[in-house]
Amino acid sequence: MTDKETVLIVDDEKEISDLIGIYLKNEGYAVLKASDGLEALEVLKKSEVHLIILDIMMPKMDGIQACMRIREEKNMPIIMLSAKSQDMDKIMGLSTGADDYVTKPFNPLELIARVKSQLRRYTRLNIPNEKKKDEIDIGNLSINVATHEVIVDGKEVKLTPREFDILELLARNKGIVFSIEKIFESVWKEDYYESDNTVMVHIRKIREKIEMNPRKPQYIKTVWGVGYKFEN
Known part of the structure; x- marks a missing residue:
């Protein structure tokens, strides 16, 4: 892609963050990283982000709190990551404003497919006014x-x-x-x-x-x- 879409990975597990980053870069995306919700909010103040991959269990500020704060101002797609698979956890993640929910451990290729799907939808809904x-x-x-x-x-x-x-x-x-x-x-x-x-x-x-x-x-x-x- 010529104008790279930027994905922000928010996860305190460096191995997972690095793995996701490799797959995203291979697909042509630009990648930013944060290790907790507070750091993610700071990144969003300084950089344009088109999609967020957001872990739920993190120190300082967890993914649920971060998602609620992000949704106060931003409408880009958010994909939640969690080691929990119970329905209530998924419901909580989606009800706070997440667009999708992926349970750990996950197939990186499936995650990338979901990233592409969410970005296609987001792009369609945010066509420039001239178009x-x-x-x-x-x-x-x-x-x-x-x-x-x-x-x-x-x-x-x-x-x-x-x-x-x-x-x-x-x-x-x-x-x-x-x-x-x-x-x-x-x-x-x-x-x-x-x-x-x-x-x-x-x-x-x-x-x-x-x-x-x-x-x-x-x-x-x-x-x-x-x-x-x-x-x-």
């Missing part, structure tokens, strides 16, 4: 503004430029009712004429392409006497 502006996801409908692609139930749907503009307008403003006049003037950039049914025709065509049942639309709802809105 988010280009993508609108509602239910089974995905709209990519940059590429003008519309995906419904995993299949691409072809819309005309005007249809796409109407869909984007409504989808960006979920729950807000737009009058036919407002839609026309926003999309066509012209004055609306009372007898013009252009918008209604376009709405009908959009529904035929994105709705499972155009007569009972899931996405674009008619607000009688007012206009249209995208279902929130």
